[in-house]
Each structure stands twice: as structure tokens, then as C-alpha cells.
Amino acid sequence: MAATLDVDVDVKVKSCLARAVRISELARRGGVSPRALRYYEEQGLLRPGRTAGGYREYDEAAVRVVQHIRLLLSAGLTTTVIAEILPCIPDDVTTLAPTCPELIDGLTEERARITSSIDKLLAARAVLDRLITSGPR
DNA sequence: CTTCTGACA
DNA sequence: TGTCAGTA
Secondary structure, eight states, X not given: OOOOOXXXXXXXXXXXXXXXXXXXXXXXHHTSOHHHHHHHHHTTSOOOEEOTTSOEEEOTTHHHHHHHHHHHHHTTOOHHHHHHHGGGOOSSTTSOOTTOGGGHHHHHHHHHHHHHHHHHHHHHHHHHHHHHXXXXX
């Protein structure tokens, strides 16, 4: 009888609660300098919108993105590879987006580089340990 | 007062 | 990356 006109107004648009933040706030909340944020953008890591006056306006989600960038950067990844894998990282870093599994090869390579760095660091520490232990008593 | 772009001891 | 200049 009655028409099932149940329009799915599932306004799960997270954009509704997405307040725009400007560079100084994102910098403070992301733990980086405004200068760094402009640099990230220059490297294609961030694509903020612009206000009528030319001010950059970032999405609320940009805070997490910035933190991801910091993590990846500290892991030794270059800004160019980060720019490639960033769009594949969901809100949660622990899960890799199924949309780009091809990058797994590249990520595996990066993993190898990190492992190599760790090995070199361990070797350096071993040398220091010997020096310290054999020092003046 | 804050941000923007470009530039450089 | 910080910072200064000259604007908007």
C-alpha cells in the first residue's frame, strides 16, 4: 500500500562537522611550523583550499595527515614517495587502503631501507659501547 | 594582528 | 628551516 519512499538521507557527510582551520592552527595542532606546512604543500603532500583573501584553509582531517607526514618523514621516506602513498592511507594508519595494493612493492622497498638504517645504527652503537666500556676507569 | 610570496647570511 | 620584506 503505502509507498516506501524512504529516501536515504544518510547525511553521513563528515564535511558537515569539518570546520576550516588556518595555517597557524594546523601548525600548532600538527606539531610543525607554518613554514613546514607551506613546504609540504610545495611538495604535493597537502592541497589546502583558499579563502577569498588567499589564505590557506585546511580540513580538520589535515591534522592527522600532517602527523602521518611527520611519521613517514622520520622514517626516512622522501617527500615524493610520501606524496604517492599518502592518498592510500585512511584515517587509521594501521590499515592500508585496498585501492592501491600496487604500492606494496614500493613500501616493501622502503621497509628494506629502514631495516638497513637500523642495522647501521646498531653497529654504530656497538662501537660506542666498546669505546665506553674500554674507557678510563 | 595574521597570512602570503619570494628570497637568502 | 628560520626570517625579513612589503602586501592584502
